[in-house]
């Protein structure tokens with residue numbers, strides 16, 4: 001293969017955003033993606049896109065645990081065992097990754113969430129935090145990240161009216 005400036009492994013959300021940014025800087029890029037390439041037509045053409053058995057039960061768009069999984073234990077002295085069925089989170093599989101089927105919901109965190117230790121201490125007093133609770137401030141503030149939230153929202157075409165609507 002011809003020599004490239006950049007190799008991206010996994011062309012999901014992060015990979016494709018990086019690829020776009022780097023391509024705009026003039027770099028020559030190749031992406032290696034484990035899953036299939038899917039196209040709007042025919043892969044997401046009606047009625048294929050509403051096939052509940054394929055998408056919601058067989059998780060065809062998601063990483064299969066038999067290809068790659070992770071282990072988990074409930075207490076430090078348990079033997080860690082592999083997940084055989086993913087549920088609480090579903091890594092994507094194929095070009096576009098989980099960005100292919102995300103729900104299009106977008107949140108901005110509250111400013112207080114970035115300084116949760118300080119906020120709780122100031123509002124309720126330090127005594128309310130149990131000794132073994134690892135609550136911390138993030139080290140970056142909402143204001144520092146705000147331009148990046150704004151850029152992201154423009155990138156994904158975020159629309160709608162922000163805020164609390166009629167309570």
Ligand SMILES: Cc1cc2nc3c(=O)[nH]c(=O)nc-3n(C[C@H](O)[C@H](O)[C@H](O)COP(=O)(O)OP(=O)(O)OC[C@H]3O[C@@H](n4cnc5c(N)ncnc54)[C@H](O)[C@@H]3O)c2cc1C
Nearest residue numbers: 010012013014034090092093094097098099102103104105
């Ligand atoms: C059903 C669902 C709904 C969601 N809805 C929302 C939402 O409404 N709002 C929101 O903000 N987020 C949502 N998310 C989360 C969001 O889609 C993910 O956080 C985001 O896609 C993660 O990006 P990523 O680049 O980290 O991983 P992914 O997009 O999953 O990309 C990882 C890529 O790497 C590839 N890969 C993995 N291992 C290898 C390997 N060894 N070699 C080559 N390629 C490899 C995978 O095939 C995949 O394409 C949703 C997720 C799911 C599953």
